[in-house]
Amino acid sequence: MVTQSKDPVCGMKVDPSKTQYKADHQGQQYTFCSQQCLNKFKQNPSQYSSKQQS
Numbered sequence: 057m058v059t060q061s062k063d064p065v066c067g068m069k070v071d072p073s074k075t076q077y078k079a080d081h082q083g084q085q086y087t088f089c090s091q092q093c094l095n096k097f098k099q100n101p102s103q104y105s106s107k108q109q110s
């Protein structure tokens with residue numbers, strides 16, 4: 057079973073072993089499908105890193 061991460065910016069599934077776009081925020085690693093999504097995340101990490109709350 058392949059572990060997949062979700063790109064928090066656009067919602068795409070990303071394979072952490074294949075993507076080169078990664079960022080760490082508050083001890084958690086995030087992966088992104090593209091440089092564009094990574095840039096968006098870096099501009100405002102807290103907007104994307106907050107966990108879903110119901």
Ligand SMILES: [Zn+2]
Nearest residue numbers: 063066089093
């Ligand atoms: Zn993306």
